[in-house]
Amino acid sequence: MAWTILLAAALVDIAMAVALKYAEGWTRFWPSVAGLVFANGAIALLAISLRQLPVGTAFAVFTGLGAAGAALIGIAAFGESASPLRLLLIAAIIACIAGLKLAPA
Template sequence: MAWLLLLAAALVDIAMAIALKYADGWTRLWPSILGLACANGAIALLTLALRQLPVGTAFAIFTGIGAAGAAALGILLYGESAAPLRLLLIAAIIAAIAGLKLTQP
């Protein structure tokens, strides 16, 4: 259950990043509110996951999924660079996440 909470926290973190992109530097009310709500939700879910998971592993996975997911959506939604090196580095983040998961019970 803790791993599902951690995954949910990371997905909500990705939603936060996208909402804040639409918030346009806090100049748009509803995306700003959604971004703040997602930030609070992500931290709440992470906190619940940390009851059972090691903090270093859980936080690394949380931030890794968030970073890779936000980067992928940036490419898909905003036409951000999909240069081969960038894609390779995103893949490295995902590989590191999988490695961390495999080392935990």
């Protein structure tokens, strides 16, 4: 269950990044509010997952999934670069996350 909560935390973290993109540097009220709500939700879920998971592994997975997910959303929704090197590096982040999940705690 802790891994599921951690995955949810990462998804909420991605939602935060998207909301902050729409907030345009805190100049748009509702996207700014959404970004803050999502940030608090992501941290709350991360904290719950840490009851059972090692902090180093959990935080690395949380930030890695958040970074990779935000990068992929940036490519799909905002027309950011999808260069082969960028895609390879995003895949490397995901591979490292999988390795952390498989490694003994």
